[in-house]
Amino acid sequence: MKKIPIKRIALYLALFAGAVVSVAPYLMTLNSAFKEPSQVLTTPAWEPAFPVTLENFAQVWSQYDMAGFLLHSLVYAGVVTAGQVVFSTMAAYAFGRMSFPGRDALFWGYLATMMVPQIVTLVPLFLIMREFGLIDTYLGLILPTAFGTPYGIFLVRQYFRTIPKDLESAARIDGAGTLTVLVRVLLPLSRPILATLATITFITTWNTLLWPLIVTNGDATRVVTLGISALKGQYSSQYHLILAAAALALLPLVVIFLLFQRHIVRSIALTGLK
Amino acid sequence: MTDNITSVHAVRGHRRAERRLATRVRVVAEAYALLAPSLAGFLLFLVAPIFGVAALSLFDWNLMGAPSFVGLDNYRELAADPEVWRAVLNTIYYVVLNIPAQTVLALLLALALNRRMRGGKVLRVVFVLPWMAMPVALGIIWSWVFDPRHGVVNQMLGLVRIDGPNWLTDPAWAMPVIASVNVWQYTGYTMLILLAGLQAIPHTLYEAAAIDGTTPVQRFFMITLPLLRPSLFFVLVTNTIGSFQIFDTVFVMTQGGPGGATDVLNFHIYQQGFQLFRSGYASALAMVLFALILLVTAAQFLYFRKRTVYDFS
Numbered sequence A: 001m002k003k004i005p006i007k008r009i010a011l012y013l014a015l016f017a018g019a020v021v022s023v024a025p026y027l028m029t030l031n032s033a034f035k036e037p038s039q040v041l042t043t044p045a046w047e048p049a050f051p052v053t054l055e056n057f058a059q060v061w062s063q064y065d066m067a068g069f070l071l072h073s074l075v076y077a078g079v080v081t082a083g084q085v086v087f088s089t090m091a092a093y094a095f096g097r098m099s100f101p102g103r104d105a106l107f108w109g110y111l112a113t114m115m116v117p118q119i120v121t122l123v124p125l126f127l128i129m130r131e132f133g134l135i136d137t138y139l140g141l142i143l144p145t146a147f148g149t150p151y152g153i154f155l156v157r158q159y160f161r162t163i164p165k166d167l168e169s170a171a172r173i174d175g176a177g178t179l180t181v182l183v184r185v186l187l188p189l190s191r192p193i194l195a196t197l198a199t200i201t202f203i204t205t206w207n208t209l210l211w212p213l214i215v216t217n218g219d220a221t222r223v224v225t226l227g228i229s230a231l232k233g234q235y236s237s238q239y240h241l242i243l244a245a246a247a248l249a250l251l252p253l254v255v256i257f258l259l260f261q262r263h264i265v266r267s268i269a270l271t272g273l274k
Numbered sequence B: 001m002t003d004n005i006t007s008v009h010a011v012r013g014h015r016r017a018e019r020r021l022a023t024r025v026r027v028v029a030e031a032y033a034l035l036a037p038s039l040a041g042f043l044l045f046l047v048a049p050i051f052g053v054a055a056l057s058l059f060d061w062n063l064m065g066a067p068s069f070v071g072l073d074n075y076r077e078l079a080a081d082p083e084v085w086r087a088v089l090n091t092i093y094y095v096v097l098n099i100p101a102q103t104v105l106a107l108l109l110a111l112a113l114n115r116r117m118r119g120g121k122v123l124r125v126v127f128v129l130p131w132m133a134m135p136v137a138l139g140i141i142w143s144w145v146f147d148p149r150h151g152v153v154n155q156m157l158g159l160v161r162i163d164g165p166n167w168l169t170d171p172a173w174a175m176p177v178i179a180s181v182n183v184w185q186y187t188g189y190t191m192l193i194l195l196a197g198l199q200a201i202p203h204t205l206y207e208a209a210a211i212d213g214t215t216p217v218q219r220f221f222m223i224t225l226p227l228l229r230p231s232l233f234f235v236l237v238t239n240t241i242g243s244f245q246i247f248d249t250v251f252v253m254t255q256g257g258p259g260g261a262t263d264v265l266n267f268h269i270y271q272q273g274f275q276l277f278r279s280g281y282a283s284a285l286a287m288v289l290f291a292l293i294l295l296v297t298a299a300q301f302l303y304f305r306k307r308t309v310y311d312f313s
Helices: A004-033 A037-042 A055-063 A066-097 A103-115 A118-131 A138-146 A150-160 A165-173 A178-189 A191-207 A210-215 A224-234 A239-271 B011-056 B073-079 B082-113 B120-132 B135-145 B152-159 B174-199 B203-211 B216-227 B229-243 B248-253 B265-275 B279-306
Strands: none
Touching: A004 A239, A004 B082, A004 B120, A004 B135, A004 B174, A037 A055, A037 A239, A055 A066, A055 A239, A066 A103, A066 A138, A066 A150, A066 A178, A066 A191, A066 A224, A066 A239, A066 B011, A103 A150, A103 B011, A103 B279, A118 A138, A118 A210, A118 B011, A118 B265, A118 B279, A138 A210, A138 B011, A150 A191, A150 B011, A165 A178, A178 A191, A178 B011, A191 A239, A210 A224, A210 B265, A224 A239, A224 B135, A224 B248, A239 B120, A239 B135, A239 B174, B011 B279, B073 B279, B082 B120, B082 B174, B082 B229, B082 B265, B082 B279, B120 B174, B135 B152, B135 B174, B135 B248, B174 B229, B174 B248, B203 B216, B216 B229, B229 B279, B248 B265, B265 B279
C-alpha cells in the first residue's frame, strides 16, 4: 500500500499534461490576440501578453465586417437550432410514443442516412436551391437542416422512451390531446436533452464551413467560418489579425459550452450506450 | 390492444370496433402530422439528393445548358485519373493517422479517469473542451502553431536545439499535422464515450478475477477489452465515417497542397464540383467516397460481429 502514492502522482501528472494540451491552443491564441502586433511574432506564444492591448481586436473589427460575420452566423445557427429542437421533438414523439403503419421502416430509413457523407448531397442540394432561387439567401443556408436531422430525432426519441407511459396515460384520462401531452407532460421532463440538442446543434451549425461556402457568396450572408477563412487566405502571415479573428469566432461557443457542459458531458457519454 | 375484435359478431362489439378504428385513424393522422415537417425536409433535402447524386453521376453537366447523358464515362474517367487515386490514398492515410492514435489515447485517458478521484469531473469537461472548437479557427491556430519560424512547435524544438521542419509546406509532414488537429479535437470526446462504457462493466467481475489471482494486465485483456467492445465499436465506426469526410482543416491550412500531398477526396470533390463546375464528375466522385465509407463500415461490422458481445444492460 505504501507504493500507491507514486503511481497516483504519475497518474495525476499524466492527466494534468493532457489537460494542459487540451486548453493550451485556446489559451495561447487568446494570449497572443492580446499582445501588441509586433510582439505576436517576436515573443514566444507562452510568454504572457504585456502590455495587454485590444488593438488587434479593434483592427479586425474595424477593417473587416467581423460584427456582420458573427451576426450572420448567429441568425443561421439560431434559426437552425430553433427548427431542429421544435421539429425533432415532434418527430421524436411520433417515433417514440405512437404507433402507426410504416413507423419502423421510416425510422430505419432516417438512421440509415446518418451513414451518408454530407458531400454526397451537396451537388443536388445546390441545384435544388438554385431552382428555387435561394442561392445566397438565408433560406438557402437554413432550409436543409432546419426541419430536424436524423441525429436530433434519434437523440430525443431515445430520451422520450425512458419516460414512463403512466404519466402520459394519466393525462390522457383527464382528456388531454396529443399536443397537450407533448407540451405539458413530456417537454418539462425533457429539458436536459433539449438543452443538449440545442447546444450541439448550435455548435455544429456555427462551425459549418462547407454548405455556406457552396450556397452563399455575397457579403450579406457571409458567416464567420467563411469570413475568417478568407481572412486567413488573404493575410496568412499577419498572425496578430487572424488570431484575434479566430478568438472572436471561438469565444461564443466556449461560453455556451461552459454554460451547458453538465448536460453535454452526460449526453455524449450516453450516445455510446445505445 | 388486439385488433381482431371485429370477429365478434355482436352489435356492441361492432360499435366498439368502429370507435377503435376511428381512434386508430386519428392516432395515425396525428402521428403523420407531427412527422410532416421533418419528413418533408428529410425527403426533399436528404433522400432526393441521395438519388439525385446517383443519377447526376451518369451525366456530363457544367451547370449551364442541358446535361448530357454519358453513362459510366465519369466513372471510367475517375478510375483512370491518378489524382483521384492519390486523393483516395491521401484520405485513407489521414484516417489511418487519425483513428488509431485517437482511440488509443482516448482509451488510456478513460482508464485513468475510471476511478473516484478529486477533480475528475472538472478534468472531463477540460478534455471535452476541444471537441466544440470551430475547425476553421483551429486550422488558423494550427497554421500558426506549426509556422516554421514563428510557431510554438519549432520554438520549443529550438529550445532543445532541434531544427524543426517546414511542417505545412513539407509533403511528408503536412498530413500528419492536419491529422493532429483532429486527434486533439476528438480524443476527449471519444474518451467520454469509452469512459461510460467502462463504468457499465460490473465491479464484481474484477473482484472475482482478482481473487483468482490474475494480474491487472490479464484483467484488462480478459475483462475490460471484451466488455468494452460495444463502445469501442461505436466510436470506431462513427469516428471513421467522420474522418473520411475531412475538409475544413485542409481547406484552411493547405488547400490540398503541397503538391497534392493533402488533397483528400472531400476537397477534390469540392474543387471538381464547385470550382470547376463539373457536377456530373463530382457526383461520381461523391459516389466513390460513399462506397468507400460503406465498405469500411461493413468491414468493421463484420470484424466486430465475429467476436462475442456481452450485454449487461
